[in-house]
Amino acid sequence: MQSNTDTTATDHETVRAREIAGEQRHLDNVYHRLEEKLAEAEYILEDAAKRVHVGTPGALAERDAQVYRAGAHLQRLNNEFEDFLFGRVDLQQADAPEEHGIPSNTPLDPADPVVAETLHIGRLGVLDAEFGPLVIDWRAPAAAPFYRSTPLEPGRVLRRRVIRSKGRKVIGVEDDLLRPDLTPTLDGVELPVVGDGALMASLGRARSHTMRDIVSSIQKEQDEVIRAAAAGATLVTGGPGTGKTAVALHRAAFLLYQDRRRYAGGILVVSPTPLLVSYTEGVLPSLGEEGQVAIRAVGSLVDGIEAGTYDTPRAARIKGSARMVQLLRRAARATLELRAPQELKVVARGEVLRLDAGRLRTVRGNVVGSGGTPLNLLRPRARRLLLDALWQEAVRDLPRPADHYARERRQEEKESFDEYVSDEAPFLAFLDAWWPAVTPRRVLGTLKQSRHTNRIARGTVTPEESKVLAASWRHLSEHGEGELSAHDVALVDELQLLLGEPARPKFREVDAADLLTGLDEVTTFADRNARQRERVQAERTEYAHVIVDESQDLTPMQWRMIGRRARMATWTIVGDPAQSSWPFPQEAQAALDEVLSGKPRRRYTLTVNYRNPAEIAEVAAKVLALAAPGTPSPSAVRHVGVEPRFAAVTDPSPELFGAAARAELELLLGEVDGTVALVVPMDRRAEAARWTEGLGERVVTLGSLEAKGLEYDATVVADPTGIAGESEAGLRVLYVALTRATQRLTVLSGPDDLPDAAGTPALLRG
Ligand SMILES: Nc1ncnc2c1ncn2[C@@H]1O[C@H](COP(=O)(O)OP(=O)(O)OP(=O)(O)O)[C@@H](O)[C@H]1O
Secondary structure, eight states: OOOHHHHHHHHHHHHHHHHHHHHHHHHHHHHHHHHHHHHHHHHHHHHHHHGGGOOSHHHHHHHHHHHHHHHHHHHHHHSOOTTSEEEEEEEOOBSSOOBTTBOOOSBSSTTOOBOOEEEEEESSOEEOTTSOEEEEETTSGGGHHHHHOOSSSOTTEEEEEEEEEETTEEEEEEEEESOTTSOOEETTEEOOOOSSOHHHHHHTSOOOSSOOOOTTTOOHHHHHHHTSOOSSEEEEEEOTTSSHHHHHHHHHHHHHHHOHHHHTTOEEEEESOHHHHHHHTTHHHHTTOOSSEEEEEGGGOSTTOOOOBOOOHHHHHHHHSTHHHHHHHHHHHHHHHTTOOSOEEEEETTEEEEEOHHHHHHHHHHHHTTSOOOGGGGHHHHHHHHHHHHHHHHTTTSOOOOSHHHHHHHHHHHHHHHHHHHTSHHHHHHHHHHSOOOOHHHHHHHTTSHHHHHHHHTTTSOHHHHHHHHHHTTTSOTTOOSOOBHHHHHHHHHHHHHHOOOOOTTSOOOOHHHHHHTOOOOOOHHHHHHHHHHHHHHHTTOOSEEEESSGGGOOHHHHHHHHHTOTTOEEEEEEOGGGOOOSOHHHHHHHHHHHHTTOOEEEEEEOEESSSOHHHHHHHHHHHHHHSTTOOOOEEOOOOSOOOEEEEOOSOOHHHHHHHHHHHHHHHHHHOSSOEEEEEOGGGHHHHHHHTTTSOTTEEEEEGGGGTTOOEEEEEEEOHHHHHTSSTTHHHHHHHHHTOEEEEEEEEEOGGGOBOTTSOBGGGOO
């Protein structure tokens, strides 16, 4: 005979199985409909292809538009969605009819327990043959109650359900009853409630090397950010693990859904490291969005350059500072003048004409003027002013023309003089040497000479700082070839602006000063064509919306670089000042203010830590109190029942320390199913890579700055004192390292920071 508890358990299983079977029927209907839509899209494509012979421009344009729409539709339907259908809400009767497709969220009678409407939520909207909603796109206004309703503010929602499926098979449902005070009914039968809630189930899962979307469990405060209006700038702060990265990516998908035409202009997501880029890259495709969103590391924003080295904290601090603008301006000019010939000598009109060093200096000053035109674009102007100066030499001893006819004749002579001289080999060779095309890398190449750097840096950085800068570029060739850091990339971008693209000699050279004054001479088709091409190229570096992740780390120079790609854009900026590795927040804020200049801002704070269990969050909070006193810790939503482990190596030998780190990693590999990370000070990365050799793919070794934004099932933070002492921002970097784990944390200290009797190293005793 069965006991009472057994009976209850069996009943639960029966109810669960029945509910799963019900959702399976709905999912089968959805796939059936999707197949019909797929066939329709294929037909449209074929039909459009047949219309290739219809000749009128209007018909061809319509065909193109049709092909585009059908192709996009096909691509989205063909996407292999995991959990295509993931949510359901059962709603009370609304107090008002739908308006503009948005259902009222207020019940006619809050005490009415009857389910009047059921909505299913999924990654894409699917309509049945009668245009009734089979699935509502998660981004549609009608789906908002799924994310916004809470037991405190349930709106019309009686029950919220998360549906889990694999391929086409429903494998589980998790319910939240939002009106426990009522006994909701559907078709006269009590509404069953299955499972313990979806959020906890999803947070407890093992982590892999890629981030998952959170579409089935977005929380209310996160949903408000995702659906915030696009205009101006949306600024989001929140502690580690509060979902800032996840929210930022879901917001990109939301914006595309809401205004695909506008955001077809491109959404740029700026990430701090290539590691975080590859970690987050899969999220948007899993939401059905690809193509319009470019996720790029801050060191990869300039085409053709991939930052590959790290600066020392000292060098990074100088390179990131806005003082570099002035220094680079001078460096660009100095590079132009480097090895410039001191005399111009040409033979024309039967005599030798010369411009000496003093005269050349004056001409150069006039070329540059005060307009701030990029140096490379000034070459046509340099050519013209040199010709003018030579002409003055040529007519030095002639009387001034007396009347209009004489002036006209002189002008004609000047024109043939210009034509003759500008084709002369000595003049051309001089121009090449005196106004060479300068590349950003070439400028950096000159700065590796500390004496040169010191000379031009006067008043912008100290002699000692210029030595640090020069040392950081010592590995570059004279032309600046060699690996660059993420901070260098921002400098290259700034230089690109100061220098401009070198003029293209193929076309008539356009005087940039004329362009600036608005005087446009008669242009050839080639000119217009070339300019048009330049404009299109320039537009490719501009985006309609820019999302900045880990914004707290951006330097003023990096803000300037990103700002140049977002002149017309709206913004979403997420970050956590307490995790900042940039030591001068006020300077960075000033650069951001300049970039956002006058755009309206809306601010949000995320308060719940979904990553770290409370046991780990508590240790991190101690470091937070030191790193950013007064900053509140986000509250952790779960406990794992295991305290972080503190281990120590008393012997100073690096080998013993390495062996201990390896042993700790092996221990953790046995305790968790997913990934395990070892985080070490930046300058111990090479030795740490040796400690972990052969431990397999689940183990990752990271320098402290590389850990930004990433997460693992378990982490070993080795040499916390070393990490804290790396720079002025070291404690904040340590705070980042301590908040990467979803289940287990081990802190391994060396002899500099031995634990007390309770096992806690001095640094973490708080
Ligand atoms: N609503 C949610 N449902 C399920 N998981 C969530 C939810 N919100 C966040 N998470 C998970 O919590 C973890 C932390 O999220 P995320 O990396 O976006 O946080 P973050 O605020 O960017 O953290 P950090 O500042 O440390 O980089 C991720 O695994 C994410 O999937």
